[in-house]
Amino acid sequence: MHQPDPQTRLANAPLWRRFAAMFYDSLLIVALSMLVTAIYIGIRVLLGGSEATEQQLNSSHGDAFLTSLLFMVVFGFFAIFWTRSGQTLGMQAWSIRIQNEDGSMISLWQCLLRYLVAIPSLLLLGAGFFWAKFDKEGLTWHDRYSLSRVVLLPNTKRKK
Template sequence: MHIPFPDSPRVLRPASLARRLLAMIYDTLLVVALWMVLGAVAVGLNGGEAVTGPQWKTLLFVATYLFFAYFWTRSGQTLGMLAWNLRVQSTAGGHISWTQSLIRFIVAGPSLALAGLGYWWMLLGDEKLTWGDRASGTRIVQLEKKKKA
């Protein structure tokens, strides 16, 4: 189901690679903070002992996905994207689905692991789409700065 953004102007330009990377750095710091909170809770529940194993890695993976998917599906912006005036949206210009967010999240791993090739790819095309954008049917756009009243 296509749900358009109410404030969408006619055409938004694609986000630059630099802004995307800066937003990623910001969001990485937030995810590390989330992991630290989860780690503190897990250690407390584990009697002060370190928490390891596949269940712990799965919890971190799911928590990280939920962090991104919640923001992407709700407002189209993580806190890092908000700081850099970026928004992820469907190619039709509306909110993305949980499925699209999962595809974006899964494709981000190989995109980064291959020396960032999935992100550098955007420099080759006019549409400025990364592997995650192409795979999920989404795009990241640069929003206009809000005018102060």
């Protein structure tokens, strides 16, 4: 893989920016999840009736199909943004981008790896994120595992 010139290499995004972007994106993900759930429940009611749908949704084991559907929808959200521009809407707001070491966009496979490793990284009280404070290159668990990194974009507004 082509290594960028150290003088032109973008700095890693600080954790606070990453968390701020995650907060913005979580608002979008909650809205998207609510929309998908509403459509799913509407279809279930049309096909199986309201009583059967209510029983399934209120059962102790929940709805595995809906859970799987939401898991895939959230992955799709990230995959679309990460493979096309390297930025979700939250990342755009905080001027950070995910990329390969050479500055290119990450692949769908890298997106999947990041997504799957970021979940326990976050659920373990953010341990995978805070690992960046101890990592010699400042990378999180999901950065390392997916061979990608989140960089801070130069602020072009200040340069003018």
